[in-house]
Amino acid sequence: MTTTEQDVAAPARPIGPEATANLWLHFSRMGAYRDTPPPVIVRGEGPWIYDDRGRRYLDGLAGLFVVQAGHGRRVLAEAAARQAETLAFFPLWSYAHPAAVELSQRLAAAAPGDLNRVFFTTGGGEAVETAWKAAKQYFKLTGKPGKTKVISRAVAYHGTTQGALSITGLPALKADFEPLVPGTFRVPNTNLYRAPVFADDPAAFGRWAADQIEQQILFEGPETVAAVFLEPVQNAGGCFPPPPGYFARVREICDRHDVLLVSDEVICAFGRLGTTFACDKFGYVPDMITCAKGMTSGYSPIGAMIASDRVVEPFLRGTTSFPHGYTFGGHPVSAAVAMANLDIFEEEGLNAHVLATEDAFRATLERLLDLPIVGDVRGDGFFYGIELVKDKATKETFDDAESERLLRGFLSGALFEAGLYCRADDRGDPVVQLAPPLVCGQAEFDLMEQVLRDVLTEAWTRL
Numbered sequence: 065m066t067t068t069e070q071d072v073a074a075p076a077r078p079i080g081p082e083a084t085a086n087l088w089l090h091f092s093r094m095g096a097y098r099d100t101p102p103p104v105i106v107r108g109e110g111p112w113i114y115d116d117r118g119r120r121y122l123d124g125l126a127g128l129f130v131v132q133a134g135h136g137r138r139v140l141a142e143a144a145a146r147q148a149e150t151l152a153f154f155p156l157w158s159y160a161h162p163a164a165v166e167l168s169q170r171l172a173a174a175a176p177g178d179l180n181r182v183f184f185t186t187g188g189g190e191a192v193e194t195a196w197k198a199a200k201q202y203f204k205l206t207g208k209p210g211k212t213k214v215i216s217r218a219v220a221y222h223g224t225t226q227g228a229l230s231i232t233g234l235p236a237l238k239a240d241f242e243p244l245v246p247g248t249f250r251v252p253n254t255n256l257y258r259a260p261v262f263a264d265d266p267a268a269f270g271r272w273a274a275d276q277i278e279q280q281i282l283f284e285g286p287e288t289v290a291a292v293f294l295e296p297v298q299n300a301g302g303c304f305p306p307p308p309g310y311f312a313r314v315r316e317i318c319d320r321h322d323v324l325l326v327s328d329e330v331i332c333a334f335g336r337l338g339t340t341f342a343c344d345k346f347g348y349v350p351d352m353i354t355c356a357k358g359m360t361s362g363y364s365p366i367g368a369m370i371a372s373d374r375v376v377e378p379f380l381r382g383t384t385s386f387p388h389g390y391t392f393g394g395h396p397v398s399a400a401v402a403m404a405n406l407d408i409f410e411e412e413g414l415n416a417h418v419l420a421t422e423d424a425f426r427a428t429l430e431r432l433l434d435l436p437i438v439g440d441v442r443g444d445g446f447f448y449g450i451e452l453v454k455d456k457a458t459k460e461t462f463d464d465a466e467s468e469r470l471l472r473g474f475l476s477g478a479l480f481e482a483g484l485y486c487r488a489d490d491r492g493d494p495v496v497q498l499a500p501p502l503v504c505g506q507a508e509f510d511l512m513e514q515v516l517r518d519v520l521t522e523a524w525t526r527l
């Protein structure tokens with residue numbers, strides 16, 4: 065789709081560069097916005113967003129993997145207003161409020177196995193921090209005080225606070241903030257497209273990748289390792305699904321060495337893969353789940369760390385406490401919105417819709433494999449990465465300068481101008497990522513494919 069006359073709604077008030085001079089943008093080259101302002105999004109409706117010039121775009125990233133139920137849902141706004149009128153705020157520091165109580169019951173009921181205890185945060189990075197701190201204290205309380213280290217995967221993103229950033233596997237994001245929290249170690253991820261071994265045998269590759277975790281645990285010493293943090297489908301690098309058998313083997317390895325398995329589902333939970341919790345999709349039960357984003361479809365911020373009965377048990381003894389918390393963790397308004405959002409999931413069958421249409425989404429995106437620049441299409445549910453290559457036969461990727469020219473210089477802007485908001489990313493190899501609201505169907509899949517086809521074809525001619 066290109067932005068056409070009928071897409072143009074009554075223009076809102078355009079915002080100039082001087083108006084955004086007080087705003088410190090996240091993860092942005094702000095120098096680029098000295099003379100022209102960043103895109104300013106003023107409104108959303110279903111899978112669509114509108115900018116300050118009244119132009120319409122398909123939200124191909126659900127904001128930032130967040131807006132599962134789509135934009136403009138009055139019922140979520142009303143749930144927030146009702147709760148704010150009743151009890152706008154109260155902390156969970158030795159007190160409780162009904163919204164957090166009910167939401168914890170609901171999350172525990174939806175979580176697999178005996179993951180029954182919910183620690184609320186305000187977002188994903190805080191949930192990751194919480195899981196690591198809980199793991200460290202758990203082992204101190206259970207007589208293994210040396211178990212403090214964390215293993216995570218290369219290129220994986222787990223957040224920006226110092227602990228979560230330390231777990232993150234992207235050196236370029238960490239360099240300016242070193243020294244970070246010590247004691248985190250990286251193992252290979254599950255990038256099958258660039259598998260260093262067993263590239264033609266996903267199950268063997270999965271065994272190998274899981275075994276790298278065991279190697280690392282043994283190398284560091286099992287008596288020093290507290291937890292392994294893994295996303296069900298790794299986001300950074302471009303949507304790497306787990307090979308068959310991978311998580312079953314990781315679970316065995318963690319059990320063998322008494323290491324806690326943390327499923328970081330900040331992106332993958334709440335329907336992104338068609339299940340409330342993504343570990344269910346791949347049939348494993350972690351010791352902790354971290355989640356956030358889609359819990360409220362973004363209508364109010366909240367996150368959570370959900371722990372198993374085994375993990376919480378020592379925290380329930382005698383005078384023990386977990387000296388950790390956030391003023392706004394489990395905010396009543398956000399908790400109320402989360403419940404209204406989960407009601408939408410049930411009433412509209414959003415998980416079932418994703419499961420019923422995920423194959424069609426994949427097949428639609430796979431049509432792009434006929435383009436010379438598209439090397440790989442991978443992902444799961446409504447969460448896909450399209451890897452761009454210079455040479456399909458050799459899988460040669462772009463060098464830094466080409467990647468800069470292609471992704472930043474052309475693709476991001478051109479896709480947006482063509483009416484598709486999505487993400488062109490080069491934290492690993494260059495990828496375009498798609499994670500639309502879960503209310504999308506074939507019409508939106510076709511639109512994404514068409515815009516990508518046009519813009520990627522143009523990108524290829526420019527190389």
Ligand SMILES: Cc1ncc(COP(=O)(O)O)c(C=O)c1O
Pocket residue numbers: 187188189190192221222223224295299328329330331356357
């Ligand atoms: C897997 C994962 N963990 C943690 C985070 C951090 O979440 P937040 O930005 O809410 O702190 C993210 C954010 O995208 C994520 O994808």
